[in-house]
Amino acid sequence: MLLNLFIFIAAAYLALVLLIYLSQSRLVYFPDKQLSNTPGMFGLDYSSVSIATDDGETLHGWWVPVPDAKGTVLFFHGNAGNISHRINYLTMFKRLGYNTLLFDYRGYGQSSGTPSESGTYLDAQAVWRHLIETQMIAPEQIALFGESLGGPIAAWLAAREKPGLLALASTFTSVPDLATQIYPFLPVHWISRFEYNTLESLHSVTCPVFIAHSPQDEIVPFQHGQRLFHEASDPKHFLTLQGGHNNGFVFMQPEWQKALGTFMDQHLNSPLKFSR
Numbered sequence: 001m002l003l004n005l006f007i008f009i010a011a012a013y014l015a016l017v018l019l020i021y022l023s024q025s026r027l028v029y030f031p032d033k034q035l036s037n038t039p040g041m042f043g044l045d046y047s048s049v050s051i052a053t054d055d056g057e058t059l060h061g062w063w064v065p066v067p068d069a070k071g072t073v074l075f076f077h078g079n080a081g082n083i084s085h086r087i088n089y090l091t092m093f094k095r096l097g098y099n100t101l102l103f104d105y106r107g108y109g110q111s112s113g114t115p116s117e118s119g120t121y122l123d124a125q126a127v128w129r130h131l132i133e134t135q136m137i138a139p140e141q142i143a144l145f146g147e148s149l150g151g152p153i154a155a156w157l158a159a160r161e162k163p164g165l166l167a168l169a170s171t172f173t174s175v176p177d178l179a180t181q182i183y184p185f186l187p188v189h190w191i192s193r194f195e196y197n198t199l200e201s202l203h204s205v206t207c208p209v210f211i212a213h214s215p216q217d218e219i220v221p222f223q224h225g226q227r228l229f230h231e232a233s234d235p236k237h238f239l240t241l242q243g244g245h246n247n248g249f250v251f252m253q254p255e256w257q258k259a260l261g262t263f264m265d266q267h268l269n270s271p272l273k274f275s276r
Helices: 002-022 024-028 087-096 117-134 150-158 175-182 198-202 222-231 253-267
Strands: 047-052 058-064 071-076 098-103 142-147 165-169 209-213 236-240
Touching: 047 098, 047 117, 058 087, 058 117, 071 117, 071 150, 087 098, 087 253, 098 117, 117 150, 142 150, 150 165, 150 198, 165 253, 198 222, 209 222, 209 253, 222 236, 236 253
Parallel strands: 071 098, 071 142, 142 165, 165 209, 209 236
Antiparallel strands: 047 058, 058 098
């Protein structure tokens, strides 16, 4: 009787592990194909852009310029929704005096394809080239900004290029680290098909780093942000947010804007020429 019960529990556990292994993409990515707003609906001047990746996908994004820009923000959003849910960031960066390129990863919004870790890295390289080659922005005038899942993607790019600044908001150290805390009963490091290792990338990042995280973050524990800050090289700054994972920005907008704006103004070089 006990042997049968043990076999049943073991079989159920193995089935759960297999299910988690096979459905990981659905646990990581929550894309929304429908755009709910545009920057124009909020009084922002913008243009839609299409950016080709090296493997044949087409990314959709919004280019929001400002007069006499201090620099340019390349924005990497989180794992849910699409760019139409991040328009508040566009408003903030305009107030701070920075152009913004906000784009959707493959499989999100109006971008083609299906999201994957290797694919999001190709997406990052493509939008970087768009800023350098099409918009003619100097690398040192680009601030990479990643929120949540966008953090490891931005950090991966910063480790391979020479941006002027890297900002990470509510970002985890790596997917296996985070998953171990969410699923302590699973052999996460054995079955994880995703890395998104922000911590590893940070070891190769040489530009100034700004990190923001909330102690009330219910999805990515606060210690992830603390550890990233500890491992980042100087110059760096840590901003403690208030509120949950998806509303910390709303609760801290004035403080956020002041702290981030000051850091960007201090550490991005003056532009040699303005973007088109």
